[in-house]
Amino acid sequence: QSALTQPASVSESPGQSITISCTGTSSDVGSYNLVSWYQQYPGKAPKLIIHEVNKRPSGASSRFSGSKSGNTASLTISGLQAEDEADYYCCSYAGFITPYVFGTGTRVTVL
Amino acid sequence: EVHLVESGGGSVQPGGSLRLSCGASGFIFSRYDMHWVRQVKGKGLEWVSGIGTAGDTHYSASVKGRSTISRENARTSLYLQMSSLRVGDTAVYYCVRGAREGPSSWIEAAQYGMDVWGQGTTVTISS
Numbered sequence: 001q002s003a004l005t006q007p008a009s010v011s012e013s014p015g016q017s018i019t020i021s022c023t024g025t026s027s028d029v030g031s032y033n034l035v036s037w038y039q040q041y042p043g044k045a046p047k048l049i050i051h052e053v054n055k056r057p058s059g060a061s062s063r064f065s066g067s068k069s070g071n072t073a074s075l076t077i078s079g080l081q082a083e084d085e086a087d088y089y090c091c092s093y094a095g096f097i098t099p100y101v102f103g104t105g106t107r108v109t110v111l
Numbered sequence: 112e113v114h115l116v117e118s119g120g121g122s123v124q125p126g127g128s129l130r131l132s133c134g135a136s137g138f139i140f141s142r143y144d145m146h147w148v149r150q151v152k153g154k155g156l157e158w159v160s161g162i163g164t165a166g167d168t169h170y171s172a173s174v175k176g177r178s179t180i181s182r183e184n185a186r187t188s189l190y191l192q193m194s195s196l197r198v199g200d201t202a203v204y205y206c207v208r209g210a211r212e213g214p215s216s217w218i219e220a221a222q223y224g225m226d227v228w229g230q231g232t233t234v235t236i237s238s
Contacts, residue, residue, distance in 0.1 A: 001172065003155065036224035038156070045205060045231060046148075046156065051224035057210070089156050093221035099169050100146075100158035100221070 001094055004029065004103035011109040016080050020106045022073040022090030028101055030071035034093035037066060037075045041086045050075060077108070085110045113137035113227050115206045120232030127196050131232060133189040133206030138227075140187035144209030144220050147180065147191045149202040150231075159204070160191060164214050173199075196236045203231040 005023040012018045022029065022037075029035060033053045038046035048057055053073060054066040063084075065076045073092070077084055090103035119131040131147070146161040160170045160180040168180050179192040189206055210223035 003157075032218070032221070034218070034221040036221075038225075040156075045228035047228070048210065048224045048226045051210065052222045057224070057226060091156075091158070091224070093218060096217065097169070098158075098171055099161060099217045102148075102156040102158060105155040 001028070001098045001101045004090055004092060004101055006088075006090060006103040006106045008104070009107045009109065011111055012080050013111045014080055014082065017076060017078040018080060018108065020075045020077075020088055020090075020108070022075070022092075022103045024071050024073075024092055024101070026071060028092040028094040029068065029073050031095075032093045033068065035066065035068060035073040036091045037064070038089045038091065039086050040089065046089065080110055082110050084108055113208075115208065115227055115229035117204065117206045117229045117232035120204065120234045122235040122237060123196055124238055125197060125236055127236070128192070128194040129196065129234060131191040131193070131204055131206075131234070133229060135187040135189065135206075135208070138208070139212075140182075141184035142212050142214075144211070144215075144217075145180075145182060145189045146207040146209060146225060147189075148205045148207050148225070148228075149200075149234075150205070151202045157202075161209070161217075162189070163217065163220075167217075169217070193234075196234075198236050201234060201236045203233050205229055205231045 037050035210226035
């Protein structure tokens with residue numbers, strides 16, 4: 001099972017919106033609406049911010065939203081703030097044998 | 112408060128073995144799927160292994176046959192026994208809780224993601 005493909009980095013100014021893509025295959029992202037997203041600050045453990053493609057867990061900012069089309073899932077961060085500067089990882093259910101596959105990760109920089 | 116605390120990491124020579132442990136508190140441990148996720152320094156996350164509430168287990172291809180995940184509900188503890196360790200196993204290993212409470216299939220559990228992460232334990236494989 002290969003890692004899902006994400007852009008290595010995305011940069012944008014405060015107040016703007018960014019979208020991070022997460023491209024998989026018909027065996028993972030394309031087959032299931034079971035994509036989650038995680039935010040990770042340097043030296044810290046990841047935090048769940050989106051599950052089931054577009055659902056936010058309690059406590060996650062409403063500025064995070066998710067979507068999916070075909071084999072590609074996306075995370076949008078609107079109204080970018082300095083605190084959004086972190087690494088973001090997608091994760092998809094990938095079937096019974098190896099249930100989960102993570103993305104390669106995207107470093108978000110707020111200019 | 113919900114907590115996961117990993118232990119057991121360390122430095123081992125290639126071919127050696129390690130047993131990672133994870134102590135859980137603040138929730139009914141037996142009612143949640145549990146996972147190990149690892150991260151090479153400066154690199155991305157990799158799902159390693161998971162165990163369901165019924166003790167059903169899954170492994171990534173990279174560790175299958177070399178690792179065994181287990182849980183001891185009475186001790187609210189999760190374990191990962193790793194053997195035939197390779198340099199490529201060097202990473203921080205996170206203990207992680209599946210977000211869905213209660214028995215479920217793996218595909219049902221995947222709807223909810225993984226919502227509680229420990230701070231990780233470092234495994235270094237080097238000669």
